[in-house]
Amino acid sequence: MAIRNLDKMTKSELIEALLQERNERYEIAKIKDDHINSLNVIVTKSEDHINQANGRIDELVTELAKVLYKLKYLQQMHFSSQRNKIVENQDQISLFSIEGIEIPDGVIIKSEAEEITIPEYTRKKNNVSKTVHIDYSELPHEYVEHQLNEEDYICDNCGNKMKIKKYNERAEIIIEPAKLFVKIHRNPVLECEHCQEVNEDGKSTYKTITKVKPLFSRSKCSASLLSYIMDMKYNKGLPLYTLEKDFLSRKAIIPRQNMANWLIRSVNYINPLYEIMRKDLLKSNVIHADETTTQVLNEENKPSTSKSYMFVYRSNKYVDNSIILYDYRASRSKEGPLDFLGRYKGILITDAYQGYNAVPNIQHSYCHAHALRKFKDAYKIIPVNENKKASFELSSIKQYQEFFRLEDKIEKEAVKKFSDNIDKQIAYIQQERLTRLLPKFNEFLLWLDSIRYKTSSIGMRGAIKYVINNKNELSNFILDGKIDLTNNSTEQKIRLFATNRARNKFYVSSKGADASAKIYSLIITAEENGMSAYMYLEYLFEQIPNIDIKNEDELRKLLPYSKSIPDYCKQRTKKELKQKIKKLDNNSK
Numbered sequence: 001m002a003i004r005n006l007d008k009m010t011k012s013e014l015i016e017a018l019l020q021e022r023n024e025r026y027e028i029a030k031i032k033d034d035h036i037n038s039l040n041v042i043v044t045k046s047e048d049h050i051n052q053a054n055g056r057i058d059e060l061v062t063e064l065a066k067v068l069y070k071l072k073y074l075q076q077m078h079f080s081s082q083r084n085k086i087v088e089n090q091d092q093i094s095l096f097s098i099e100g101i102e103i104p105d106g107v108i109i110k111s112e113a114e115e116i117t118i119p120e121y122t123r124k125k126n127n128v129s130k131t132v133h134i135d136y137s138e139l140p141h142e143y144v145e146h147q148l149n150e151e152d153y154i155c156d157n158c159g160n161k162m163k164i165k166k167y168n169e170r171a172e173i174i175i176e177p178a179k180l181f182v183k184i185h186r187n188p189v190l191e192c193e194h195c196q197e198v199n200e201d202g203k204s205t206y207k208t209i210t211k212v213k214p215l216f217s218r219s220k221c222s223a224s225l226l227s228y229i230m231d232m233k234y235n236k237g238l239p240l241y242t243l244e245k246d247f248l249s250r251k252a253i254i255p256r257q258n259m260a261n262w263l264i265r266s267v268n269y270i271n272p273l274y275e276i277m278r279k280d281l282l283k284s285n286v287i288h289a290d291e292t293t294t295q296v297l298n299e300e301n302k303p304s305t306s307k308s309y310m311f312v313y314r315s316n317k318y319v320d321n322s323i324i325l326y327d328y329r330a331s332r333s334k335e336g337p338l339d340f341l342g343r344y345k346g347i348l349i350t351d352a353y354q355g356y357n358a359v360p361n362i363q364h365s366y367c368h369a370h371a372l373r374k375f376k377d378a379y380k381i382i383p384v385n386e387n388k389k390a391s392f393e394l395s396s397i398k399q400y401q402e403f404f405r406l407e408d409k410i411e412k413e414a415v416k417k418f419s420d421n422i423d424k425q426i427a428y429i430q431q432e433r434l435t436r437l438l439p440k441f442n443e444f445l446l447w448l449d450s451i452r453y454k455t456s457s458i459g460m461r462g463a464i465k466y467v468i469n470n471k472n473e474l475s476n477f478i479l480d481g482k483i484d485l486t487n488n489s490t491e492q493k494i495r496l497f498a499t500n501r502a503r504n505k506f507y508v509s510s511k512g513a514d515a516s517a518k519i520y521s522l523i524i525t526a527e528e529n530g531m532s533a534y535m536y537l538e539y540l541f542e543q544i545p546n547i548d549i550k551n552e553d554e555l556r557k558l559l560p561y562s563k564s565i566p567d568y569c570k571q572r573t574k575k576e577l578k579q580k581i582k583k584l585d586n587n588s589k
Helices: 011-079 193-198 223-235 240-249 256-281 335-341 354-358 368-380 392-417 422-451 458-469 488-493 495-504 510-528 533-546 552-556 574-588
Strands: 115-117 122-124 189-192 205-208 286-294 296-298 308-315 324-329 346-350 362-366 507-509
Touching: 011 458, 189 193, 223 240, 223 256, 223 510, 223 533, 240 256, 256 308, 256 324, 256 510, 256 533, 256 552, 286 335, 286 488, 286 495, 296 510, 308 335, 308 488, 308 510, 324 335, 324 510, 335 354, 362 368, 368 392, 368 458, 392 422, 392 458, 422 458, 488 495, 495 510, 507 510, 510 533
Parallel strands: 286 346, 296 507, 346 362
Antiparallel strands: 115 122, 189 205, 286 308, 308 324
16 A cells, blocks of 8 residues: 555554555565576576587587598598508408408418518518419320431531430420310110010100219200309309300300309209208307398399398318308398307307397307407598607507417417317417416506597597497407407408409399309318319219219218318319429439
8 A cells, every 4th residue: 555644644554554565575576586487497498408509519520520530531541652551561451441451460471571660660671572483293294206307317527327315305385275165975775676576556665874964954064164164253253244255255155144044053952062061060169250242133122222241151260171151141130140050059250240149149259350450540540740659549559469469479389389289279278368368458458448538539439449348259269269369261261252242243133142152152162171163163063963962971972171072173282283393303304
């Protein structure tokens, strides 16, 4: 209420005025509080928007840094010379990355080259290659004795007739174009004249004797021709259209469609062998696995430009018979390893691809060369103006290489101590890894953990994260002395496929891709076990039409690592060739 004249107001009026003033102050305070609260809400929302904006900015900055990282890496790969590499040994050709398979020092490549120390890096002189002499000991030898005329026997000095004392021999290598000819098999058809006499209708009984069964019914393809096509396409990398032109130059028209059809039909013979080899492989307690891309034009429910995959599985180096199997899959999904490995119980050596984790009951051991490669990639993109010698990247590489050198030393000690007992070698390696190698790796892990937040390099952070996140799988080398620290042997064995992939580009159908996987498996396994691919294939396709392919015992005699394969199918070692050359030289004297 409004106070006009304080002197004339009664007590009750004054109390009422005071209460009204208090209420008014209360209402004003409440309005202020509500306004302040509403302002606080607005401020909070604004702060949330600002935080979200800052987070998005950080994400964009990170993405930009990653793009700049990749750009620097590609520029480094494109413009830098080999002098900027810090790898001490010559690296192997890459199958799965732009730079290559980094081989740890002392593990695979052993070089005795002289080192030249330069402030930024260490360079090695190329080894002077030893002279390789021509070797013709395996070729058939033809001796030509030249006839002389009567006047040639007359001595130029005294005029008397001379006689032959010895021969001066001059060897030269002659080549004739490979022969391509047609073999006509004349299978006798027998007629029983007695049946003709006794039968009322006067018909005879006929019987055809087939001594050599055809490889394919109603086909002109022979065992030698099929083996030649396989060897040229899969071992030598020649596309079928090139072979078609080659046959045409020899006056034979053999269309590539026919050759492709023969290759696919040959899988009917190869599949039973492949399954036996797969069964033998899954008996191993250590298996290596890897995969690479391929392309199939007519893959079901997939565009022609999509990627398909060729997986490769191989046995460990400690087994008696090496087995390398290729497995074509339309995708890289977990179904591929799960279907191939099935109920396998053992140790699987791979990179960190998670698709292999779908296989139950296995222990994973990750490739250390793959981890080391990440540190080397991070080192290569260090800016020129930074001190590479003091970098975490270089220090991590050196420590990792010391880890590999210790492993190499342990293996050499095992061979020296137990040269005649493989089992004792494996047991020694496993024990020494547990007592010497694992502590060194754990020390390396602790060092990586201590510097992970001290480096601003995205590449180095990624390498550290990879090793620390997968430390358990990377430490599983202690489970068995047979475990390799790297998966390089598998990457090397897929090289032939990768090389041919660059020439042949794609497969027309999934059947062709699957047939190629089975043929590669046969060829690579044969050569890994000391066989000549062509000679083995020819022997195989000469024998397999004449046996029951459902009989495993018969099929096992034709496996590329079978002891029943004849000696002429085997590759000759350099020592054997030298001995034959020496023997030929002695016989010619």
